[in-house]
Amino acid sequence: MYWIALKMLTGDRAKFFGIVMGLTFASLLIYQQGSIFWGLMLRTAGQVTDITGADLWVMDANVRYVDDVKPMLESNLNRVRGVEGVEWAVPLYKGNGRAKLNSTQLVDGDPRAKKGATLKVIEQVILLGLDDASMVGAPVPSKMLAGSLSALRKPDSVVVDFTRLSKLYPGEDWSLQATHKKPVNTLKPDQRRRFEETYGRIPVDGDGKVAFYDLFLGRDFEMNDTRAIIVGVCEATRTFQSNPVVYTTYSRAKNFVPRERKILSYILAKTEKGVAPERVATAIMNQTGLKARTSPEFKADTINYYLKYTGIPINFGITAMLGFLVGTAIAGQTFYNFTLENLKQFGALKAMGATNLRIVGMILLQAAVVGLLGYGLGCGLGALFGVLTDGGELAFHTHPITLPIVGVAIVAICILSSILCIRRVMVLEPAIVFRG
Amino acid sequence: MSSLEFNGNEIAPPPDGIQTAVRVRGVSKYFGKGEQRVAALQGVSWDVYVGQLTMIIGPSGCGKTTLLSVIAGILDADEGSVEIFGNDVTKMNDRTLTRFRAERIGFVFQQYNLLPALTSAENAAVPLVIAGWSKSRAIEKASHVLNSLGMGKKIKSMPNQLSGGQQQRVAIARALVHEPSLLVCDEPTAALDVESGRTVMNLMREAALRADRAVVVVTHDNRVFDFGDRITRMDDGHVAEVRDNVHAPAA
Numbered sequence: 001m002y003w004i005a006l007k008m009l010t011g012d013r014a015k016f017f018g019i020v021m022g023l024t025f026a027s028l029l030i031y032q033q034g035s036i037f038w039g040l041m042l043r044t045a046g047q048v049t050d051i052t053g054a055d056l057w058v059m060d061a062n063v064r065y066v067d068d069v070k071p072m073l074e075s076n077l078n079r080v081r082g083v084e085g086v087e088w089a090v091p092l093y094k095g096n097g098r099a100k101l102n103s104t105q106l107v108d109g110d111p112r113a114k115k116g117a118t119l120k121v122i123e124q125v126i127l128l129g130l131d132d133a134s135m136v137g138a139p140v141p142s143k144m145l146a147g148s149l150s151a152l153r154k155p156d157s158v159v160v161d162f163t164r165l166s167k168l169y170p171g172e173d174w175s176l177q178a179t180h181k182k183p184v185n186t187l188k189p190d191q192r193r194r195f196e197e198t199y200g201r202i203p204v205d206g207d208g209k210v211a212f213y214d215l216f217l218g219r220d221f222e223m224n225d226t227r228a229i230i231v232g233v234c235e236a237t238r239t240f241q242s243n244p245v246v247y248t249t250y251s252r253a254k255n256f257v258p259r260e261r262k263i264l265s266y267i268l269a270k271t272e273k274g275v276a277p278e279r280v281a282t283a284i285m286n287q288t289g290l291k292a293r294t295s296p297e298f299k300a301d302t303i304n305y306y307l308k309y310t311g312i313p314i315n316f317g318i319t320a321m322l323g324f325l326v327g328t329a330i331a332g333q334t335f336y337n338f339t340l341e342n343l344k345q346f347g348a349l350k351a352m353g354a355t356n357l358r359i360v361g362m363i364l365l366q367a368a369v370v371g372l373l374g375y376g377l378g379c380g381l382g383a384l385f386g387v388l389t390d391g392g393e394l395a396f397h398t399h400p401i402t403l404p405i406v407g408v409a410i411v412a413i414c415i416l417s418s419i420l421c422i423r424r425v426m427v428l429e430p431a432i433v434f435r436g
Numbered sequence: 437m438s439s440l441e442f443n444g445n446e447i448a449p450p451p452d453g454i455q456t457a458v459r460v461r462g463v464s465k466y467f468g469k470g471e472q473r474v475a476a477l478q479g480v481s482w483d484v485y486v487g488q489l490t491m492i493i494g495p496s497g498c499g500k501t502t503l504l505s506v507i508a509g510i511l512d513a514d515e516g517s518v519e520i521f522g523n524d525v526t527k528m529n530d531r532t533l534t535r536f537r538a539e540r541i542g543f544v545f546q547q548y549n550l551l552p553a554l555t556s557a558e559n560a561a562v563p564l565v566i567a568g569w570s571k572s573r574a575i576e577k578a579s580h581v582l583n584s585l586g587m588g589k590k591i592k593s594m595p596n597q598l599s600g601g602q603q604q605r606v607a608i609a610r611a612l613v614h615e616p617s618l619l620v621c622d623e624p625t626a627a628l629d630v631e632s633g634r635t636v637m638n639l640m641r642e643a644a645l646r647a648d649r650a651v652v653v654v655t656h657d658n659r660v661f662d663f664g665d666r667i668t669r670m671d672d673g674h675v676a677e678v679r680d681n682v683h684a685p686a687a
Contacts, residue, residue, distance in 0.1 A: 001565055001566065003571055004551065004554065004558075004562065004565065007551070007553040007554055007558070008551060008553050010553070011551075011552055011553020011554075012552075012553070344547070344549055345549060345551050347549075348543070348545065348549040349562070349566070350510075350534075351508070351510045351537065351543055352537065352538065352543060352562060352563050352566055352610075353534050353535065353537045353538020353539070353541075353563065353566050353567070354534075354538075354566050355531070355534050358566075429510070429511065430510040430511075431505040431510045431511040433510075433543070433545050433549055433622075434501045434504060434505050434510075434545065434546075434622045
């Protein structure tokens with residue numbers, strides 16, 4: 001009997017695809033909005049993710065999320081170091097600096113300035129001051145795209161993240177950015193020409209690959225009337241505020257921002273081997289009155305803050321809900337129409353002895369098939385969307401719970417559509433088949 | 437038309453050696469409520485004999501399709517009883533009645549009601565599938581029946597590839613495939629031309645009529661009246677006339 005249901009479903013291709021497309025659209029929209037939402041939330045805690053090596057973040061008791069910096073007295077560093085279970089503790093400065101530089105318009109096409117013109121850039125940056133000795137919190141070597149971390153020990157040196165480098169140097173030929181790490185011999189003639197014309201050379205690393213970011217090494221800019229020289233370009237998680245991240249040492253960071261009485265933003269602490277970080281966090285809180293959180297806890301605090309105090313979840317929720325409603329409307333309506341058009345056939349089946357239960361089973365099977373197809377296609381397209389936009393501006397990260405949520409939504413759409421159809425079929429008198 | 441034997445609602449006993457297939461007694465059926473209530477059938481008493489093709493004729497709205505629906509067990513009578521081969525369908529619960537229909541009754545509809553996504557053989561196999569047969573066995577038997585109806589070359593054709601007469605033959609195959617005791621047909625020739633209509637009625641007599649089966653045909657197509665063994669004329673919810681048709685072809 002169920003093969004008949006499937007043949008009925010797929011017999012009219014246009015309607016079949018209409019129903020599947022409606023469900024695919026709903027799945028895609030919910031999946032995509034959910035993933036963008038989660039990607040955005042992860043960006044809010046990007047710096048907590050990027051700063052590795054320490055188990056605990058220690059901060060002023062009133063700090064609620066990573067950007068809510070409330071500076072502490074430096075003496076707190078020693079107090080934390082004195083807590084039992086703490087192996088080491090180092091300072092971290094986190095604040096906003098103002099980078100000033102004269103950039104050159106190197107390529108044509110920008111309506112704001114002609115080629116060769118000087119662009120005065122003043123850009124807010126997120127400044128991270130790392131412990132001078134240990135450099136705890138610095139990007140791991142694999143994240144360095146150009147230069148080296150050890151160069152950070154040189155005077156005035158900074159490491160900048162690549163994602164917002166274009167904000168500091170808007171006049172560069174950023175279309176060549178995509179050639180980074182590609183073998184030089186794979187460059188197109190046009191790319192070679194643009195490298196030669198704009199920079200006078202093609203930057204190449206020891207492996208014969210394009211080292212685009214090497215072009216920025218040695219360039220300088222000014223923060224708080226202090227010179228900063230770029231000695232490295234690193235890969236960092238894109239931040240929620242979209243400002244460039246600049247790494248330097250803790251002591252140098254003090255010079256890059258206006259003088260304040262308190263400058264210690266966070267204390268990064270490592271717990272002794274075999275001691276639970278949560279237990280040490282409690283001890284720190286009890287003994288110092290400071291707040292201590294493990295990295296995952298602090299990440300969760302940050303995300304929860306944005307969830308609670310910004311309209312972001314509501315906005316995304318509304319879009320996802322619209323996807324659900326539109327999907328329900330399209331798929332539900334098409335499915336309902338499909339059933340209505342087959343009502344005489346269902347009536348004939350009932351007249352010929354098919355029970356209501358079997359016909360309900362047929363409708364549920366049809367709903368399950370289109371639901372499964374719509375779910376698979378929608379999530380597949382959503383994942384493809386994620387792959388295609390990976391590494392770009394778009395925040396896109398699929399939380400594992402997204403898939404069950406989409407699944408529940410699609411099941412709900414299918415059930416709602418089926419209920420309408422089942423109701424019609426249940427009350428259908430088989431005698432309908434004898435009415436012209 | 438031949439001589440008649442009209443007894444109104446007075447039921448004459450069946451001729452010698454002929455059994456009653458359907459026994460309708462005092463059946464009434466109403467539609468609507470209150471002032472808008474309409475009596476489609478008013479105390480109808482009527483018999484259908486085994487081995488005969490019985491026709492129900494009459495003007496539109498006289499109740500012939502309602503009577504057919506009631507004896508087929510797809511419409512409940514408000515009053516009276518209907519016995520099919522000794523089984524009172526008016527006393528059956530839904531489940532039993534549905535099973536009874538699946539096993540004992542075959543349907544031929546005016547609009548064929550073939551499933552457009554199924555081939556001829558698959559369409560003809562539907563009653564067997566409903567009865568729980570496997571797909572392959574059901575299609576095998578349906579193909580055999582289609583073959584016997586001259587549709588052997590159209591077994592894999594879809595309904596939209598068939599003419600009206602061919603579609604009705606598939607519908608007849610579907611009605612016969614599970615070897616029902618009672619075949620009910622609603623205007624089987626209404627959508628067909630004269631030639632196709634006669635072919636269908638011939639098939640109905642040849643393939644459907646058996647010593648253990650009764651066929652009831654509702655029609656207002658006077659081109660095919662001659663195919664009936666007995667002709668029942670209805671008028672305004674009553675059986676107005678019942679007559680034997682001496683011109684009926686031999687079964």
